[in-house]
Amino acid sequence: MRAQLGTPFDAFDDGDKLKEECGVFGVIGVADAANFVALGLHALQHRGQEAGGIVSYDPVQGFNSARRFGYVRDNFTKADVMSTLPGELAIGHVRYSTAGSKGATAIRDVQPFFGEFSMGGAAIAHNGNLTNAAALRKELIERGSIFQSSSDSECIIHLMARSIQTNISERIKDALRRVEGAFSVVAMTRTKLIGVRDAHGVRPLVLGRVGDSGWALSSETCGLDIIGAEFVREIEPGEMVVIEGNKVLSTRPFTPAPSRFCIFEQVYFSRPDSILGGRSVYETRRQIGVELAKESPVDADLVCPVPDSGTPAAIGFSQESGIPYAMGIIRNQYMGRTFIEPTESIRNMGVRLKLNVNRALIKGKRVILVDDSVVRGTTSRKIKDMILEAGAAEVHFRIASPPTAWPCFYGVDTPERSKLLAATMTEDEMRDWIGVDSLKFISLDGLYRAAGVEAGRDPKAPKFCDACFSGEYPITPSDKIAEGFEMKAAE
Template identity: 80%
Template sequence: MDETVFPAPEFPWHPFDARDDDKLREECGVFGVIGVSDAANFVALGLHALQHRGQEAGGIVTYDPEAGFSEARRFGYVRDTFTSQKVMETLPGSIGIGHVRYSTAGSKGATQIRDVQPFFGQFSMGGAAIAHNGNIVNADELRKELIDRGSIFQSSSDSECIIHLMARSLQRNIPERMKDGLRRVEGAFSIVAMTRTKLIGCRDALGVRPLVIGKLGEGYVLSSETCALDIIGAELIREVAPGEMVVITDKGIESSKPFEQKRPRFCIFEHVYFSRPDSIIGGRSVYETRRQIGVELAKEAPVDADLVCPVPDSGTPAAIGYSQESGIPYAMGIIRNQYMGRTFIEPSEQIRNMGVRLKLNVNRALIKGKRVILVDDSVVRGTTSRKIKEMILDAGAAEVHFRIASPPTEWPCFYGVDTPERSKLLAATMTPDEMCSYLGVDSLKFISLDGLYRAVGEAKGRDPAKPAYCDACFSGEYPVTPTDQIAKGFELVEAAE
């Protein structure tokens, strides 16, 4: 296989580096296409639409009968790495898959190019590439077993376990080997894979992470989100069902259910923050769900104020909903610098302290003398929230009230989201009143878990006996036991109470 590998660039310091930002981060996006004349270009466009799901690095693998499998991996944004004709000419073929990432279970910061997916394996029946969104919670156990049996790992990523499990399978073809290997995997996975003639999509039995199927002319598309179908003009067919594997060839789509069927537990935070607002989840607009979260929040946590202002951009739909329900005017009290990039300025302490001000600026003429409701999607460490509050007060606001479009984030995610350790989550160490005092605001209210469920379509709220979503980051109830983390001393909610 031809492989184009480039070293990690030496970026100047950036005050909003993904590893320092006070947000939860989805760690991966996957995309694949079959039956088109130039697959790599479609994959690059799809990855560009999924850039919010991973901004450290990306990779593309294609297959062409004459050139064989070709691969390119890059650090940085898709727009900066997979847009030159020189690069794309190295990726011929009518079938291809791609991946964008933050750091997952491998080394933080994506310092090694070998950790960048898709991963490729050469088997007796031919080559296969695989791109994985999610996290394997028994990866340490599997890795040790595989190494003891002679496997040689090339990366620190948990996803590489899947390739090695496939290699050890005795099944006769790639899809069957993948099924065989994935039955050993615990955790969350949405997978896009390819052989010379097949595009394969698969979700774990709980369907924690998203994956959809699209139609593009005579070809087909697999994507983490529907927004990536829009950018290439593909038509949404349906979601890959939890526990389903689809194998797509020039003859169409073949579906199977190779895993034990369970009650789905889709990640509820996809509705709150991870997915793009122009995507569709479960037949429902993400934007409309977030607006409805704001409506529920206004019902649960009203306050007398003059303006409802979003924290751009993730708080915008919820702020609109809060304004509509409360009757308090919506206003752009904070303006986002849309052209914020990596700064060339030397990272002195003074510049570091400018942080949020380089990215966000307060509309002083609007804010001065007003009682302001700030609507944000979440509070993680609380560092950014404190700085935004200071900016609002410095602009002359009379009062600052925070309204948060998710319940308190008390627990880390082990299913494909980059979450701080529990001790670093503000809600895990403080009561809501203590958080309010720490942030220095006049009031702080979160939407309830029942309110969040109502906003996503569960009219009666959350059924404690049968939760419809994975909400472990709020409830501490993990649908899949995080085996590796427990071995390292992590205590589940029952043990913590």
């Protein structure tokens, strides 16, 4: 397989937002499938902006791959790259490094990963995180496996290599039965496109129809929209689909488990124009704002979103409260990522490089700022300072998620628990530390109601994975416990 590499990287990451794990996409049965995959990855760019890769298969040229750091638009729109990826079958991946190393030396960690087996080649792209990867890696290395990356996802390829099954699909099943954690996997052989979700369905994966003979798999429905594919259905938790020719074969290779879809997909990760669980992400976020306004009203003059993820919730808050909605903060749409290392004085400008206050609107006003989350709290302090410097009379924060007090081990780049503001402070202490007139988070019950569960959260059987808020992990993080992580004490 021929492979092409790229160069790094980024400069202005303030480290105070949860990173959106990864995005996966695959297409079969269309000419120039890699071009469709590039479009799909472009639509999923919000899920991973560090790097991307595409693998394609052509009967004459075999498997081919290209891996690059940076945006899809900067790498996979060039004729000299895309011409090296022929065929009617291709898969792709966009990445944030939630497991494995980061930076210029980590091109080896960029997916999809490829393996050559006795029955032919196969490539896999994985969204999620394996919670027993360290133990598996140690076992595999002791048995002779040679790893090429630091990514947990490579364990799947090595487990496939050690399977005694006689076809790739069965080897994937074998491998995924050994892993723990969260995974939505898109894989390919010479003739098949394969999609799999873990038994809890933590990460999303959807199936679409492309014309009369093609099929697509995508992390979100917005990936289907960009290529004009018809949404067919979600891949269900614990389901594996194998697409060959014009047929889709569905199996259930894993022990059934309660569904625990990541609720933060609704709050922040997924694009607002996507559909999750039959429900509009935008509508869920707008409804979060409605619930916030009911739970935590405040007298003010303006409701302003922190762009862009706070916008739908701010609209809902305004509609419910009757307080006017306004764009009090403007995002620099051309900020993007850069390959130039900034000076220290420029780096210290931090948030100001991305956001600017609409001074004429804010001056003298009591302002409600609506944001999706508070992680370390440093960005919230900087935004508050900017609003006050612009002449605001009062600043109130309303947060469209409960306090993030626990790290995620299922594919989200979360700081260690001691660095999460909500893990060390009460709500009032956070308010004083950020320096605002009031700070309120939506309750877990309110979040569940906004997501369509009218009764709120059932503490005995929650519908979603909400471990980052509740500390209740549906899948035991074995590796982290072995490293000394302390689980929440039983109540």
